[in-house]
Amino acid sequence: MDGVINIYKNTGMTSFDVVRTIKKVSGTKKVGHTGTLDPEASGVLPVCIGKGTKIIDYIMNSNKVYEVELKLGITTTTYDLEGEIVEERDPSSLNEEEILKAINSFKGEYNQIPPMFSALKQNGVRLYELARQGIEVEREGRLINIYNIEDIKINNPYLSMKVTCSKGTYIRSLCYDIGKNLGVGATMTKLKRTKTSKFSEEESININEINTDNIKNYIISMEDALDFYDKLVVLNKYSRLLINGVRVFDKRFTKDKIEVEKLYRVYDENGQFIGLGRSNHQGFKIEKLLIN
Known part of the structure; x- marks a missing residue:
């Protein structure tokens, strides 16, 4: 049982919950996912099994596509609805032209500061562990690339859009930065990853549908999983x-x-x-x- 399964993760479960389920169903200890999805996010989460774990980094390093909804006028500690509200402002005076300009200004490369509530480490300690203690530290920005933002729908205070981006991009931070640019704050309300590398939502299997009888039917060989390379x-x-x-x-x-x-x-x-x-x-x- 060596290869990759294109799993669809549901909201309300962690990425490690998915790994734990696959370990149990496959009877294999060597299992790893290819890029964390927050518990309240859903979508594509390719899971590598057996020798397939050797190629985790090559799948993680590829581009990703997300569908995201955010709400203007609210800033939270986590940049999503899981956190505490720290500031509220009225965004009703913003017009569509201003909002579109702010969104599109983030296309291309930019130095993104990751949220405090993230698994990144600083001096050997995960940021979210510090954040839970009420400690905020200065974070270094990371150069990421927003290749495209499309399907933008504006229903102030709610915005939704489809984002194609490089590895290492925090969509929560993008929402926060858009709100900051507009001067009213913003927080992410919904997130779905529709594609990572060659793995798409359309071809995924829901984690709830995987069982011991059918798991082998969904294993993609390492060779096929890497066929986006020449x-x-x-x-x-x-x-x-x-x-x-x-x-x-x-x-x-x-x-x-x-x-x-x-x-x-x-x-x-x-x-x-x-x-x-x-x-x-x-x-x-x-x-x-x-x-x-």
Whole structure:
């Protein structure tokens, strides 16, 4: 039982609850999710099983799509409805043009400050542990990318939109920042992740529908889970060197055209999947060996 299951997480459960369920159903201890969804958020949560846990980072590092609703005029400690209200303002004087301008100003790269109620660590302590003690510390901003914001619906004080973003983006912080930009504050009221990497809501299986009889039907192989990376075929006489961790300098190791610093799915001439590899100016090397 090695691979990935495209799970749909329901609201009211933690991401670890999903992992615990899959461990029990699969009878496998080696299980991990690919990026935490808050308890009150729902949506796509790919779960890796067995040897599939080797590729968790490669799924986590990809782009994500969210559908989010936020409410203007309220600021909370957690940036969502789970927290205590710390400030309320009247947003009724804002017009649609002002709101749209504020939302669209966050498209592209920006330095986002994560919320205090997050699992990030500072000096070895998780931020939410400090926040629960009433301690707020200065957080370093992280460069994230909002690739697109679309399907914007404005029903002041409520706004909803679809956000495509890079890894590491906190949608709660985006809502907070939009509210701050408008001068009235905002808090996230609903969140659903509809896509992460190649895994979409349409092709997911609800966690409540997984059982011991059907779980094998939903396991996606590591090879298929990584098929968003381009394929590279290496000649057999070089494949053994790559499998043994050697960096290959000879450009004749493949007949395919390759780009520097791009990650590839690597195969030998017999069609055997070796793993993920990358080239630099010193040659080509396997970065993650995944051969059976």
